[in-house]
Amino acid sequence: MPTINQREIFDRPPANVRYPSFLLRKIVLATNIAESSITIDDVIYVIDCGKAKETSYDALNKLACLLPSWISKASAHQRRGRAGRVQPGVCYRLYPKLIHDAMPQYQLPEILRTPLQELCLHIKSLQLGVIGSFLAKALQPPDALSVQNAIELLKTIGALDDNEELTPLGRHLCTLPLDPNIGKMLLMGSIFQCLNPALTIASALAHRDPFVLPINRKEEADDAKRSFAGDSCSDHIALLKAFDEWKDAKHYGKEKAFCWENFLSPVTLQMMEDMRSQFLDLLSGIGFVDKSRGPNAYNQYSNDLEMVSAILCAGLYPNVVQCKRRGKRTAFYTKEVGKVDIHPASVNAGVHLFPLPYMVYSEKVKTTSIYIRDSTNISDYALLMFGGNLIPSKTGEGIEMLGGYLHFSASKSVLELIRVKLRGELDKLLNRKIEEPGLDVSVEGKGVVAAVVELLHSQSVQY
Known part of the structure; x- marks a missing residue:
């Protein structure tokens, strides 16, 4: 919703107008952002459904989940507080006391419900030791599979080496707040x-x-x-x-x-x-x-x-x-x-x-x-040029990526050209640039870049 429309929540209904009373009421539909971020001073009643869409992390399938779930008691208390901020108010909760009593006291910490790759990268940049061992000391340690997924991703993109140490690329990524x-x-x-x-x-x-x-x-x-x-x-x-x-x-x-x-x-x-x-x-x-x-x-x-x-x-x-x-x-x-x-x-x-x-x-x-x-x-x-590592297939008739999930078939001469000549030279150029940021790629790697651009403009293999 555009910001200009969101600001209409602060507009007051007209006073002393002879209409049925329901026409003078303002109804605000709010997400859980409204729990603590804003105060609408003419709100008198709050209706709390007791749920919110909350982000969690499915480590097994490596995906974020945005699903409705019961809120915490702290969130319920904040919702109640939206009414009565500047005048008496009433909160109606659309769930029984039994549900309220079973709610957790507080929301799960973010470390337990988000991917951890950025955190893992900073742990290595601060030289805090083995990532898994360090995170195991947390008050509420994240799932071991979530930690492993983050480490595997950082290895896949080249930020960590096989020994879980920062690569030159990883050191540069640590300086970017992204x-x-x-x-x-x-x-x-x-x-x-x-x-x-x-x-x-x-x-x-x-x-x-x-x-x-x-x-x-x-x-x-x-x-x-x-x-x-x-x-x-x-x-x-x-x-x-x-x-x-x-x-x-x-x-x-x-x-x-x-x-x-x-x-x-x-x-x-x-x-x-x-x-x-x-x-x-x-x-x-x-x-x-x-x-x-x-x-x-x-x-x-x-x-x-x-x-x-x-x-x-x-x-x-x-x-x-x-x-x-x-x-x-x-x-x-x-x-x-x-x-x-x-x-x-x-x-x-x-x-x-x-x-x-x-x-x-x-x-x-x-x-x-x-x-x-x-x-x-x-x-x-x-x-093939900008993805992960290229691994020759076991049969020798193609190239594989992502542990064999992606398979590319072509003649041996074409595969050799892509894997050794073009991709090999491109990786060398990238490694030099990352280790020497001042290197002028447009001069040092002009031939390699031109060859890659030509390949990208060529006809893709039909599927």
Whole structure:
């Protein structure tokens, strides 16, 4: 809901007007955010349903869950306090005292219901010892499987080595106040001259989606978002285009009208612009960006859709979905939970057939179904060049990724070219750049980058 509509909760109903009394009542529908964040001084009655949608973490399937659950006694007490803040009030609880007495005293600590990769990274940066042993000393230690999942992810993206020690990439990621995957995308964007798209997408993923969805204009809002995405099959490209066009509108003083027409939050977009500046300063501080060279030095491929998608793959991996055609529609599968659905708010939700065989996504969440949020359709070449380690299959007839879940078949000469020549040289270049942030990739690795760009623009293998 747009911020301007949310502020209507503070408007008072008209006084001394001769209408039936029910027309003069203000009814506020509030999430659990209202428990402690705001005071509406004319609220007299509170109706507490006793539940809230709470984020938890399913370590077995490696996914976030956003499901209704009973609140804690502390939350119930806060809800009661919304009435009577500045005048007498009444709270009606829609659950029996037996349920209230069985509620936990407080909400579960965040360490028990969220992924732990960022925390694990900081434990290593502070030299606090073995991650699992350190977290076991917590007052309420997280599940061992959650810790192991976080460590495996950090190894997969190259932030930790096999001995759980920080790699050069991991040390750089520690300096960025971001989820490690988003931080890696920022670094890759600066290395491969897609800096502006990386900054914009990272700021949106780290903050919030700038698109708003008015209840009575949902179809119009969806159409506006799809118009930004075009035929890219990408939520990330949609928000990138929306931000760029907002900046143009802002330059001409027309940003308010632009946001209103395209269902965008001006507050969120301004916050994204501020965050982009902060991220740029951080990249400059660790040597990945030299501001004196000007913005053009880091944006040669910023308008290249294939290259931007590849950078997204580099950052979001291993969040990969296989797109498999089933008749006139496409089904989506992940390694951990099998079949998943695209979130209804995605530009890809209404697409039946996709041009490319894979999808990367920002988050996998369980609500009424298991959904992937913020997805982008990518080619197999993007995955081969910017995904995880390439392992020759046991039969010698292909390449595998993600422990054999992803398999690529081709002639031995093509596989050798990709795995040894292109990917091998690309990895060497990346390792040099990460160890020597001041290295000019556009000069030192010009041939490798040009070859990778050419491969990304070539025809993807049909599936």
